[in-house]
Amino acid sequence: MNLTLADLKVGETAIIDSFDVEQLPMKLVEMGCLPGNEVGLLQLAPNKDPLYLNISGSHLAIRRETATRIFIRKKGE
Amino acid sequence: MSKNINVALIGNPNTGKSSVFNHLTGLNQKTGNYPGITVEKRQGICRLPRGVKARILDLPGTYSLNASSLDENVVVELLLNKKDKDFPDVAVVVSDVENLKRNLLLFTQIKDLNIPTILVINMSDRMRRKGISIDTRKMEQLFHTKVALVSARKNEGIDVVKEHIAAYKTLSTQSCLNINQIDQDYFESLARTFSNQSLYKLWLVITQDVNFAKVERKKMEAENADHMRTPSFLKRLQQKETIKRYQFINSVLKECYVKDSSKATDLRGKLDRVLTHKVWGFVIFFVVLLSIFQALYDWSSVPMDFIDASFVQLSDWAKTSIPSWMATNLIAEGIIPGLGGIVIFVPQIAMLFLFISILEETGYMSRVVFIMDRVMRRFGLSGKSVIPLISGTACAIPAIMATRNIENWKERLVTILVTPFTTCSARLPVYLILISLIIPDERILGANLQGLVLMIFYLLGFGMALLAAFVLHKILPQNQTSYFVVEMPNYRIPLLKNVILTIVEKTKSFVLEAGKVILAISILLWVLASNGPGETFKNAPQEVAKSVSVTDATFDQQLSAYKLEHSYLGIVGKGIEPAIRPLGYDWKIGIAIVSSFAAREVFVGTLATIYNVGEDKEETIKERMAAETYADGSPVFTLASGLSLMVFYAFAMQCMSTLAIVRKETNSWRWPAIQLFTMTLIAYVCALVTFQYFSF
Numbered sequence: 001m002n003l004t005l006a007d008l009k010v011g012e013t014a015i016i017d018s019f020d021v022e023q024l025p026m027k028l029v030e031m032g033c034l035p036g037n038e039v040g041l042l043q044l045a046p047n048k049d050p051l052y053l054n055i056s057g058s059h060l061a062i063r064r065e066t067a068t069r070i071f072i073r074k075k076g077e
Numbered sequence: 078m079s080k081n082i083n084v085a086l087i088g089n090p091n092t093g094k095s096s097v098f099n100h101l102t103g104l105n106q107k108t109g110n111y112p113g114i115t116v117e118k119r120q121g122i123c124r125l126p127r128g129v130k131a132r133i134l135d136l137p138g139t140y141s142l143n144a145s146s147l148d149e150n151v152v153v154e155l156l157l158n159k160k161d162k163d164f165p166d167v168a169v170v171v172s173d174v175e176n177l178k179r180n181l182l183l184f185t186q187i188k189d190l191n192i193p194t195i196l197v198i199n200m201s202d203r204m205r206r207k208g209i210s211i212d213t214r215k216m217e218q219l220f221h222t223k224v225a226l227v228s229a230r231k232n233e234g235i236d237v238v239k240e241h242i243a244a245y246k247t248l249s250t251q252s253c254l255n256i257n258q259i260d261q262d263y264f265e266s267l268a269r270t271f272s273n274q275s276l277y278k279l280w281l282v283i284t285q286d287v288n289f290a291k292v293e294r295k296k297m298e299a300e301n302a303d304h305m306r307t308p309s310f311l312k313r314l315q316q317k318e319t320i321k322r323y324q325f326i327n328s329v330l331k332e333c334y335v336k337d338s339s340k341a342t343d344l345r346g347k348l349d350r351v352l353t354h355k356v357w358g359f360v361i362f363f364v365v366l367l368s369i370f371q372a373l374y375d376w377s378s379v380p381m382d383f384i385d386a387s388f389v390q391l392s393d394w395a396k397t398s399i400p401s402w403m404a405t406n407l408i409a410e411g412i413i414p415g416l417g418g419i420v421i422f423v424p425q426i427a428m429l430f431l432f433i434s435i436l437e438e439t440g441y442m443s444r445v446v447f448i449m450d451r452v453m454r455r456f457g458l459s460g461k462s463v464i465p466l467i468s469g470t471a472c473a474i475p476a477i478m479a480t481r482n483i484e485n486w487k488e489r490l491v492t493i494l495v496t497p498f499t500t501c502s503a504r505l506p507v508y509l510i511l512i513s514l515i516i517p518d519e520r521i522l523g524a525n526l527q528g529l530v531l532m533i534f535y536l537l538g539f540g541m542a543l544l545a546a547f548v549l550h551k552i553l554p555q556n557q558t559s560y561f562v563v564e565m566p567n568y569r570i571p572l573l574k575n576v577i578l579t580i581v582e583k584t585k586s587f588v589l590e591a592g593k594v595i596l597a598i599s600i601l602l603w604v605l606a607s608n609g610p611g612e613t614f615k616n617a618p619q620e621v622a623k624s625v626s627v628t629d630a631t632f633d634q635q636l637s638a639y640k641l642e643h644s645y646l647g648i649v650g651k652g653i654e655p656a657i658r659p660l661g662y663d664w665k666i667g668i669a670i671v672s673s674f675a676a677r678e679v680f681v682g683t684l685a686t687i688y689n690v691g692e693d694k695e696e697t698i699k700e701r702m703a704a705e706t707y708a709d710g711s712p713v714f715t716l717a718s719g720l721s722l723m724v725f726y727a728f729a730m731q732c733m734s735t736l737a738i739v740r741k742e743t744n745s746w747r748w749p750a751i752q753l754f755t756m757t758l759i760a761y762v763c764a765l766v767t768f769q770y771f772s773f
Contacts, residue, residue, distance in 0.1 A: 021316045022309050025484070025560040029319050030141045032179055042346070043353045049451050050460070052353060052565060058179050059345075059565040061447045061460075066560065 003074075005039065005051065005067035013040040014072040016055075023069045032056035039072065082131040083163060084123070084242055087152060087187060088171035089180050090138030091440075091566040093199045096229035096575065097171050098135045101238070125243040134163050140179075142186040142281060143315060145560075146482050153285060156190055157278060167193045167245035169238065174200050174226075175207060175567060177334065181326045182319070185253040188222065189277045193248035195223050195241045202228040208337035215333035221249040230572060253325055256280060259317050280318075284311050348568055352441065358448045365441075369432045370532045373425055375525060380424040381509075385697050388417030407603055414685035414698070415599025419592050419678060425509075426502045427584045429471050434579040436467070438571035446563055456543045457550020459483050459561060462492040466542060469499030470535065471583070473735045477742055484560050491549045493742055494752060497735050498542035498728065500535045503678040507726045508534055510681055514703055515719035537727055541759070594676045594733075602672060602686045605646040614643045641665075641687065660725065660761070661718030661768035663707065670725070677731045717771035721764045729760035 008014060016037050021029065032055045033039075042059070043052035049064040086101075088094040102121025119135040136155065137148035144150040155161055156168075168187050172180030177198065188194045196216075204210065213224045223241040227234035241248075256276045257264045264276055271279055351357055395409040436442050442464060450460025461483045469476035476496050483489040500508075512527050519526045613620065621636045641647050649671065650664030657667050669683040681698060688701045705713040730736070736749040743749075 021312050025145065025562055026143050026312070026315060027140055027145050027560075027562045029316055030143065030179075030182055031562070031564070032323070034316075034320055034323065043349055043447075045353065045448050045451055046355045046359075047451050050447060050561065050563075052349070052447055056178070058176065059567075061443075061450070061561070061563045061565055063450070063561045066562075 003072050005041075005053070005070040005072055006064055008039075008041040008051075008072070010041050010044055013038055014074055015039070017071045017073045019070045024066065028060075028062065028066070031058040031060055033070065038075075081122070082125070082129065082242060082245065083166045084131045084133045085155065085163070085165035085168045086133055086135045086171060087168055087183065088138060088197075089140055089173070089176070089183060091564060092138070092171045092173040092176075092180060093229045094138060094171040095135060096572060097169075097197060097199060097227060097235070097238075098133060099574065099578070100229055100232060100235045102133050123239065123242070125239050127243065129243050131242050134165070139183065141183055142285075144285060145484055148481050153281065156187070156192070157281060165192060167195060167242060167248070169195045169197055169242065171197045171199055174198050174204055174209060174211075178323075178326055178330060181330075182322055184220075185322050185325065188220070188250075189252045189254055189256075191250040191252065191275060193222070193245045193250055195225065195238065195245070195248070196220065197225050197227050197234075197238055199227050199229055201226040201234065202231050208339065210335045210337075212333040216329065219329045219332060220253070221251045223248060252277070254318070254321055256318075258321055260314055263314070284315060345567055349444070349565075352444045353448055358444070362445055362448065365436075366535075367532065369429075370535055371525065371528045372432075373428055373528075373531075375528065377424040377428060381421055384421045384423075385417070385699070388413060388420070389697055392417075406607070407600065411599050411603030411686055412596065415595055415602075415682040416592070417682070417685065417698075419588060419595050419682065421681075422502065422506050422509075422678070423584060423588060425505055426471070426588075427580050429502055430580045430583045431576065433468060433471055434576050435571050438569065438575060440566045440568045442467075443563060443565050447565065450561065456546040457488065457491050457553075458495075458543075458546050459485065459488045459492070460563065461561075462488065462546075465492050465496050466499050466539065469496045469501060469542075471502055473497045473499070473501050473732065474738050475583075477735070477738050480742070487553055487555060490743065490748070491546050491553070493739055494549060494748060495542040495545045497730055497732065497752060497756065498538050498545060500538040500727065501677075501732075503676060503732065504538075504726050506678050506681045508723055510699060510702070511714070511719045511723050513699060514714050515716050534723060534727060537724075541728060595679055595682050598672050598675060598679050599682055599686055602646060602668075602683055605649075606641055606644050606687060609640070609644040609647070614640065617643065646687070659768070660764045661715070661721045661772070663713055665705075666713070666722065673726075673731045675731075675733050677726060680726070717768050720771055721768035724767045725760045725764035727760070728756055728763055730756035 003014070005014075005016075016033060016035050016039055018035055019033075024033070034056075037056040039056070040054040041051060042054055045052070045061075050061045051064060051067050052061050053059070086094055086098055098119070098121065101123045121133050121135075123131045123133050125131055134155075136152045139149040139152045141149075142153050142156070144153045155163055156165075158164060170180075170184045170187055172184065181196075184194065184196055198211065198213075211226070213226060217224050223244075225234055225237040225241060227238060229235075254277075264280075267279060268276055352361060392409050392413040395413055396405060399405045399408060436445075445463050445467075446460040448460075449463045453460055453462050462480070465476040465479045468479055473496050476499070477493050480489050480492045480496070483492060508531060512530050516527050516530050521529065608614070617636060617640050621632065621639050624635065642651070646668055647664065650668040653667045653671065654664040657670065662670070665684070665687050668687060669680050672683045673680045684702065685698045688698070688705070702714055703712070707713060730753045736753060739749040739752060740746055
């Protein structure tokens with residue numbers, strides 16, 4: 001099953017698994033969105049969009065559309 | 078004379094870089110929590126130990142040297158251009174102790190340009206609360222440079238930074254990353270083609286759309302097209318570079334940085350749960366806005382009445398005390414009332430900037446961006462458009478400049494085009510005087526009715542901005558996918574010094590800029606109102622004397638009315654009267670509207686000038702307006718005409734400075750022309766409907 005960041009529930013954390021760098025803004029990668037890093041969902045705006053994340057210590061918000069392009073795996077898997 | 082040391086202050090947004098700048102230079106500078114607030118290039122002189130001086134350049138906040146916005150591009154452009162007179166002898170990278178890892182990415186990039194680079198770790202006062210400890214000595218060894226722990230809030234550690242700057246020549250320029258590690262084949266072949274050049278700089282030039290580099294880039298394309306490769310190949314290498322940099326950073330931090338999470342407090346999380354809540358988030362945002370507008374009205378009436386009365390007295394004094402050869406009438410009837418028309422709004426403008434700067438400094442603005450993004454997107458805007466729209470309540474000019482960090486061009490263009498609909502402080506004078514004339518000073522459910530009407534007009538401005546954005550969104554073609562990455566900074570108590578500097582600086586520039594225009598227009602108006610063509614104006618006394626109804630008591634008043642009507646100004650006003658009569662305005666208001674196309678705030682000053690011409694009675698502008706009647710004795714300013722006038726000012730594009738800045742930001746006269754025409758048309762139609770509706 002291919003989980004993406006968009007599948008996370010508020011309060012959950014996971015590990016970033018993979019993504020196609022061409023579909024992401026470079027800025028996101030530079031802020032720590034890299035395979036192997038931990039990511040947590042802190043808050044959701046109304047309609048579950050955008051997402052307020054803690055990616056490897058960086059607190060930032062991205063849109064759902066971007067989140068669906070980032071694949072994750074549960075911790076320990 | 079020895080040469081000053083050139084220092085570039087660089088850092089991620091929200092690291093308190095501007096506060097460090099304030100401490101180093103003592104110059105005024107705005108700092109904020111919203112990414113990209115430092116858009117202007119700011120410089121200052123810093124006195125170092127042993128009589129040396131440094132010229133400090135505060136560069137826009139940037140996350141990395143891979144620029145994704147106009148602001149970030151400024152930084153890259155400077156650092157790649159050794160011939161630039163601002164090219165730094167030494168770079169000072171400011172980082173935030175809580176986001177150190179991410180901040181260090183930029184540090185390693187700057188260091189790899191082989192510029193001496195000092196690392197400043199700011200907000201050291203928060204270390205204990207967050208359970209962080211750093212071995213700076215060890216860090217200095219691993220990064221081959223000097224490190225300074227600083228607390229801009231408590232003014233600690235600034236002297237250490239100064240010492241390091243003074244000794245910049247002793248710093249190592251060793252790179253952090255061996256660029257060959259990213260892709261050996263690619264970079265070795267690059268090195269063969271361009272010998273004697275820094276590979277990292279070449280790499281930045283290849284991957285960047287840096288303006289100055291275009292020439293160089295063409296040369297490169299011609300010499301070896303192979304190195305340009307496809308964008309996707311380059312982007313993959315960029316990602317690899319980022320991974321390598323983080324590996325290096327992690328290896329350094331492991332040896333000198335300890336964080337004990339159990340000691341950390343989670344204030345951010347608690348506040349976020351409320352402020353970004355699905356329901357409470359919006360309720361709080363609405364209450365914050367409501368409070369600001371109520372305060373704006375309630376707190377400013379006392380100083381405003383005082384200023385109003387003072388200028389009447391000043392004008393009176395000028396009439397009797399200034400010798401007549403000094404153009405007494407021009408001073409007393411043109412210049413002083415004109416200036417009074419602007420000074421009177423200083424309390425309100427200062428207060429507006431106070432609130433906006435507090436919202437930015439605390440970090441609350443980013444939460445508003447977060448909760449509003451989805452809503453704004455429906456109108457073709459971005460959550461980031463909220464900042465320009467709210468800043469627009471102060472002035473459209475900085476607001477339009479604040480759109481620079483919206484990455485998507487279409488979202489940015491739409492924001493630029495609709496921002497002038499928001500109620501800027503120049504409209505405030507018009508609203509305030511009209512509201513106090515036509516709306517009773519009563520309370521409804523505890524709220525001031527006048528304040529409520531004012532808020533409705535603010536909402537009307539926002540509403541029209543959103544409507545216009547929606548239409549534009551449908552008309553304009555989509556040109557690229559929209560990325561949205563917003564940093565959510567820590568909550569912070571605003572630094573009083575920063576807030577005060579912001580208010581003083583912004584208010585001063587508003588008064589000076591607007592003051593110039595208003596003064597010029599006041600003088601022009603006075604001249605036009607005091608002179609007229611041909612015999613009718615010259616023979617005014619005889620003409621008035623011929624009138625049947627005239628008596629000795631009313632002669633003076635009728636004479637001045639007659640003169641104004643037959644002056645050049647009166648002729649202009651009369652000329653446009655047929656066009657504005659359906660909106661409920663007489664020709665005097667017409668004159669005020671025409672002169673307002675230079676700048677809205679001229680309105681009150683113009684009316685002051687017009688009504689004051691030839692008047693000897695001391696009255697405040699408001700009383701004079703209330704007493705203004707048509708020939709049949711009915712008042713000029715009624716509920717219908719007053720609301721219609723306010724609606725016209727709400728929507729019309731009456732600001733030359735805004736048009737100029739839109740031209741600059743969009744690089745075309747097309748967009749300001751469209752704004753001027755469309756907004757004024759909307760204003761005319763809406764004012765027409767308003768007047769006709771309230772007249773019946």
